[in-house]
Amino acid sequence: DTAVSQTPKYLVTQMGNDKSIKCEQNLGHDTMYWYKQDSKKFLKIMFSYNNKELIINETVPNRFSPKSPDKAHLNLHINSLELGDSAVYFCASTSQGLAEAFFGQGTRLTVV
Amino acid sequence: KNQVEQSPQSLIILEGKNCTLQCNYTVSPFSNLRWYKQDTGRGPVSLTIMTFSENTKSNGRYTATLDADTKQSSLHITASQLSDSASYICVVSANQAGTALIFGKGTTLSVSS
Numbered sequence: 001d002t003a004v005s006q007t008p009k010y011l012v013t014q015m016g017n018d019k020s021i022k023c024e025q026n027l028g029h030d031t032m033y034w035y036k037q038d039s040k041k042f043l044k045i046m047f048s049y050n051n052k053e054l055i056i057n058e059t060v061p062n063r064f065s066p067k068s069p070d071k072a073h074l075n076l077h078i079n080s081l082e083l084g085d086s087a088v089y090f091c092a093s094t095s096q097g098l099a100e101a102f103f104g105q106g107t108r109l110t111v112v
Numbered sequence: 113k114n115q116v117e118q119s120p121q122s123l124i125i126l127e128g129k130n131c132t133l134q135c136n137y138t139v140s141p142f143s144n145l146r147w148y149k150q151d152t153g154r155g156p157v158s159l160t161i162m163t164f165s166e167n168t169k170s171n172g173r174y175t176a177t178l179d180a181d182t183k184q185s186s187l188h189i190t191a192s193q194l195s196d197s198a199s200y201i202c203v204v205s206a207n208q209a210g211t212a213l214i215f216g217k218g219t220t221l222s223v224s225s
Contacts, residue, residue: 040217041199042217043156043201045213090156101146101213104155105154105155
């Protein structure tokens with residue numbers, strides 16, 4: 001029973017393509033996040049969604065768009081992929097208040 | 113500027129030895145501090161969460177300390193095991209909801225036999 005699951009685990013694609021990464025959590029959490037981990041292993045938050053409302057949007061290019069069909073899902077859609085988008089993308093979820101965040105296994109995106 | 117600095121950047125120890133990882137932060141306001149363990153190729157897993165009023169918290173062989181006055185935290189690992197080899201990330205939350213998490217760059221620990 002994976003708490004936070006992402007698909008695919010690996011994604012290799014060409015520059016200019018559009019791709020999506022899916023995330024699902026079965027924990028009943030009300031807040032979900034997307035993080036980007038660069039080659040230096042530095043995690044940086046991209047988006048968070050609470051009850052279908054975007055509550056954080058760091059300085060991320062508008063080529064990235066989060067889509068949440070329901071409280072258990074937060075997908076990441078990326079348009080016109082660039083080389084610099086190559087990284088590991090992590091989905092996470094938490095409940096409100098002081099609670100630990102549960103992370104997915106990550107999606108390694110490679111843009112060639 | 114909100115920042116979380118960790119040291120050392122990497123560390124190699126022998127199995128069975130103890131070690132301490134450091135975290136300094138300049139995050140304001142401060143809500144809580146978290147330590148995560150990230151195995152290679154996996155997502156981070158929470159080890160401890162401490163609020164302003166907590167000085168120490170343990171999770172098995174992991175003990176975290178927090179000095180909110182000096183804005184420092186440490187993670188002490190006792191009797192290290194090979195499975196402790198991972199990156200340890202210090203994360204400071206600027207709000208209780210956890211929606212403003214500032215991540216350190218992590219300390220890479222290698223435990224050898």
